[in-house]
Amino acid sequence: MDQSKSSEINLEVIRRHFPALDQKVHGEKLVYLDSAATTQKPLEVIEAVDSVYRQDCANVHRGVHTLSERATARYEDVRNKVAKFLGTEESREVVFTRGVTEAMNLLANSLGSGDHALVPGDEIVIGTLDHHANIVPWQMLCENNGTVLKVIPCDDQGELVLSELDSLVTDRTKVVSIGHVSNAIGTVNDIDRIFAAAKKVGAVTILDAAQSAPHMSINPLDIGCDFLTFSGHKTYGPTGAGVLWGKLEKLEKLPPWQGGGDMIKTVSFDRSSYAEVPWKFEAGTPDIAAVIGMGAGLDFLDNVGRSHVKAHEDALLESMESKLRNIEGVRVVGEPLKRSCCISFTLDGIHPHDAATIMDQSGVAIRAGHHCAMPLMKRLGLPATIRASVGMHNGEDDIDALVDSIKAVREIFA
Amino acid sequence: MNDLRELYQELIIDHSRSPRNHGKLPHSNLEARGHNPLCGDEIDMEVLRNDDGVLESIGFTATACAICTASASIMTETLKGKEEKIAREIFAEFHAKVTGEDSVSYPDELMKLEVFTGVKDYPSRVKCATLAWHTLIQALSGDSREASTE
Numbered sequence: 215m216d217q218s219k220s221s222e223i224n225l226e227v228i229r230r231h232f233p234a235l236d237q238k239v240h241g242e243k244l245v246y247l248d249s250a251a252t253t254q255k256p257l258e259v260i261e262a263v264d265s266v267y268r269q270d271c272a273n274v275h276r277g278v279h280t281l282s283e284r285a286t287a288r289y290e291d292v293r294n295k296v297a298k299f300l301g302t303e304e305s306r307e308v309v310f311t312r313g314v315t316e317a318m319n320l321l322a323n324s325l326g327s328g329d330h331a332l333v334p335g336d337e338i339v340i341g342t343l344d345h346h347a348n349i350v351p352w353q354m355l356c357e358n359n360g361t362v363l364k365v366i367p368c369d370d371q372g373e374l375v376l377s378e379l380d381s382l383v384t385d386r387t388k389v390v391s392i393g394h395v396s397n398a399i400g401t402v403n404d405i406d407r408i409f410a411a412a413k414k415v416g417a418v419t420i421l422d423a424a425q426s427a428p429h430m431s432i433n434p435l436d437i438g439c440d441f442l443t444f445s446g447h448k449t450y451g452p453t454g455a456g457v458l459w460g461k462l463e464k465l466e467k468l469p470p471w472q473g474g475g476d477m478i479k480t481v482s483f484d485r486s487s488y489a490e491v492p493w494k495f496e497a498g499t500p501d502i503a504a505v506i507g508m509g510a511g512l513d514f515l516d517n518v519g520r521s522h523v524k525a526h527e528d529a530l531l532e533s534m535e536s537k538l539r540n541i542e543g544v545r546v547v548g549e550p551l552k553r554s555c556c557i558s559f560t561l562d563g564i565h566p567h568d569a570a571t572i573m574d575q576s577g578v579a580i581r582a583g584h585h586c587a588m589p590l591m592k593r594l595g596l597p598a599t600i601r602a603s604v605g606m607h608n609g610e611d612d613i614d615a616l617v618d619s620i621k622a623v624r625e626i627f628a
Numbered sequence: 629m630n631d632l633r634e635l636y637q638e639l640i641i642d643h644s645r646s647p648r649n650h651g652k653l654p655h656s657n658l659e660a661r662g663h664n665p666l667c668g669d670e671i672d673m674e675v676l677r678n679d680d681g682v683l684e685s686i687g688f689t690a691t692a693c694a695i696c697t698a699s700a701s702i703m704t705e706t707l708k709g710k711e712e713k714i715a716r717e718i719f720a721e722f723h724a725k726v727t728g729e730d731s732v733s734y735p736d737e738l739m740k741l742e743v744f745t746g747v748k749d750y751p752s753r754v755k756c757a758t759l760a761w762h763t764l765i766q767a768l769s770g771d772s773r774e775a776s777t778e
Contacts, residue, residue, distance in 0.1 A: 564694075567695075568636070568694045572636065583666070627694075
């Protein structure tokens with residue numbers, strides 16, 4: 215497939231790459247609007263994983279036999295793919311994790327230990343829009359070492375209140391960690407402004423790109439952050455692999471987190487010395503096939519072209535929002551200045567879980583719930599919402615099916 | 629959509645819109661809170677159990693989906709005035725039916741519970757139908773921990 219030369223997404227071609235889309239659910243054509251939870255996998259990814267187990271199944275970094283050499287070469291080559299995907303050049307800045315959650319736990323643990331560890335009274339700033347992966351690891355760190363968590367508030371439109379930055383980001387602030395795009399309501403945060411405030415006070419800057427990586431370019435050098443995390447399973451790769459990107463000198467200063475095989479240089483019972491970056495952060499046997507599959511997913515995404523994907527998805531979200539707002543009883547949650555990824559909404563008098571069950575009966579897969587962002591839901595005064603999120607394979611026909619399924623819900627509750 | 633209309637039939641819609649025994653009881657001696665962390669459903673259950681072990685009053689407040697609210701409403705109607713021992717037996721029967729372990733029909737006086745049997749085909753919703761019951765059992769057991777579907 216060569217989408218890169220075309221000016222727009224060819225849906226018919228793209229959909230042929232996703233075998234799971236070609237099925238019926240409860241007798242209806244599957245309409246997958248839950249890419250924010252995990253994307254469907256293209257054939258290229260499925261085949262990459264399959265070929266690892268069929269031909270190159272061996273452990274990495276420890277065998278001299280041919281299969282291990284091949285597995286290691288394919289695994290390590292994904293670092294180059296990730297660097298290229300990010301628009302950076304240094305593959306040693308790419309640490310493989312299980313996903314964003316593990317990357318954030320790694321950061322919280324490693325920033326909280328070693329010679330440069332955060333000390334009691336140091337402050338960590340996050341945002342009300344953040345999902346649990348960018349909340350709970352910091353809370354655990356605060357409980358352990360007396361650091362303090364500060365949260366940028368959110369207004370009724372679903373925008374972070376950046377006028378509060380000056381009072382929140384101070385000399386005590388040592389870490390500013392922020393989600394790029396809200397997984398719950400789709401707000402694209404003004405990270406330039408947030409990181410500018412962080413840099414003014416010399417804080418470590420972390421971008422959680424879980425929900426932006428599949429939809430837009432995320433060059434950490436342009437953004438100017440110290441660390442960036444994303445999950446491979448949201449960028450069309452398998453579950454089980456993700457990335458912590460960090461500036462080389464920052465990663466070198468950071469102590470390792472988990473100990474074990476593969477992350478060491480030498481081990482004796484007196485003490486052990488650690489491997490170089492990035493391997494010192496990768497203890498034990500990784501999910502080799504998932505990492506290789508993640509590389510295939512990133513290739514696929516870039517082959518289609520992220521600028522095409524973004525233009526296509528932005529237009530879809532705009533159309534979806536206007537169609538949703540035209541249905542009686544639908545309330546779209548938030549009205550962010552810039553939106554990506556998804557739209558959240560509620561139906562008057564109908565609980566999102568009832569709606570989700572009925573919509574599933576029409577073949578429409580959406581998410582209902584708190585979207586792993588309970589503090590945000592509390593702020594918005596909602597126990598749950600219905601979230602429709604888009605991927606590159608979605609089209610206007612999917613939005614029409616969504617609208618029809620909402621009408622079916624309203625009929626049952628009429 | 630036919631199966632679904634069977635699940636979301638009039639009785640469930642009616643009880644979710646106008647739940648019976650909803651609100652705080654003037655007098656109660658047992659209480660518990662139930663929470664389904666998966667979907668955020670929350671129920672507060674209050675019971676007045678007399679010295680003979682009869683559940684004289686049962687009241688609840690809920691922020692929950694239609695199936696959970698209707699289940700709580702119909703449960704309170706069904707169990708009010710019954711002995712605790714009988715209530716627990718009915719719960720065992722209800723649980724077996726909604727999880728598909730038992731397909732024998734209810735006796736006539738419990739036929740209203742039959743509307744929930746359809747959730748056995750929707751595994752993610754079984755917890756919605758059982759949360760009120762778990763919470764009631766928690767209250768009867770004098771266990772102050774939050775009841776959970778997990």
